[in-house]
Amino acid sequence: MDDAEIKTKLATSARILNRLGLFDIYGHVSARIPGQERFYITATLGSTDKEFTPEGLILCDYAGRKISGNGTAPLEVVLHSALHRAREDAGSVAHVHPFHSLALGVAGVPYAPVILHVAPLGFKLPVYKRRELLITEDHGQKVVRTMAKARAMLLRGHGVITLGESIEEMTYHTVLLEENCKLLLEARKVGKPIPLSRAEVADFLRMRLPEAMSPKNQRYLRVFDLLDKKTR
């Protein structure tokens, strides 16, 4: 994937998440440039579709320093740089503050997968408990340690971090996590939610992993395309 393609896709992802009400005014998404210790990230306080363009993206190095771009990098850029540095599978990272994921963490309700398609996020999710902005190198390291191998993490009273090998995968995980948290909270109003079992999660992954891990990642590409068209 060339530079222009990464930028177009990342801007599209930001627009999708924004249209779905997940981006809010403080959200940001990033994508690594393969083979380089650099990544693109959305500018701080981007909250309208017209701000999510390839030209509006900021180029940063692995220390989280801005290299080029017109706007300002988000205050919490270190969580992106720390994850891009530390994890091979963090090709793309999102930090957003969606309502239902936040409500779950604030209420102290444990995360549980209740939608089949959220199985790739696993049976349990780590929680970053201290409510603080993630702005120093130490914060970045704490994010990497707390998240360990997870593809998503709840930040209590703050938001979520999700990642994927590709921009499409990161977008899928971000959308599905919020859908799952919303359903989990709604279900608790009328009964006791029945989470997926460990075996169901394992079966789902075994069944769809070969496709998900294929070089072209067809499932994620199709969902991304659909979301792109739906949110234009």
Ligand SMILES: [Zn+2]
């Ligand atoms: Zn934040």
